[in-house]
Amino acid sequence: MQSTVEKPTSLLIRATLIAGTLDILSALTYAVMAGKNPLAVPVGIASAIWPGAVKAGAPALLVGVLLHFAIMLVMVAVFVAAARKMPWLTTRPVTSGLIYGLVLWAVxxxxxxxxxxxxxxxxxxxxxxxxxxxxxxxxxxxxxxxMTSRSMQHR
Structure with missing residues (x-):
């Protein structure tokens, strides 16, 4: 019989991909709504570590998307680590998600x-x-x- 327990790395990857995709899609949408070029979003992200990203074209887009997901992986890993130490984060996912989102915004x-x-x-x-x-x-x-709550309930 196969176990339904999710491996921690699976949660990290899945949560990073889902939250990261939703987040970047919202940024692209807001750029379009503001009348700006949505491709400037990942290029702007890349410029955090690459000052010449604005003039680099497609490579800057790739670097920006990869950097965005790397940052999201850190955000996800911090929450998952905290949830292991503070079980209330998984028993109250709406409250903890909203609070963590506000903390992420502030940081x-x-x-x-x-x-x-x-x-x-x-x-x-x-x-x-x-x-x-x-x-x-x-x-x-x-x-x-x-996702963290569901994953940890299965353990």
Whole structure:
């Protein structure tokens, strides 16, 4: 008889792919809604580690997407590690997902981005704040907490 227990690496990969895809799709959508080129999103991500990304074309797109998913993997791994130490994170996935999404938003927008681009961040409008909080809580935090909860319930 086969076990239905999910391996930790499987959860990390699956949660990273799902939350990462939802997150980048939201960023692309918001760019289109703002009348901007959506391809600028992954290029902007790549520029965090590659100052010449704006002029690099397709390689910058690839680097940006890979970097986005690498960052998401770290976000997922931190939540999964925390859930192993604090079981309430998996027994209350809606609450923990929303809280973790807010924490992710705060870390990215109040620490990481201002450290990399101090002249640009923090900068908020009511719309950008709503979009960012929605994306981090509903599209990243909730799915991540739900998948982690389901995975750990099977153990």
């Amino acid at each position: 990215m927008n109040l620490i990481v981005l201002p450290l990399r681009w101090p002249a640009l961040f923090p900068h908020f409008t009511a719309i950008s704040l709503a979009e960012q909080v929605f994306s981090h809580t509903v599209l990243v935090g909730l799915p991540l907490a739900w």
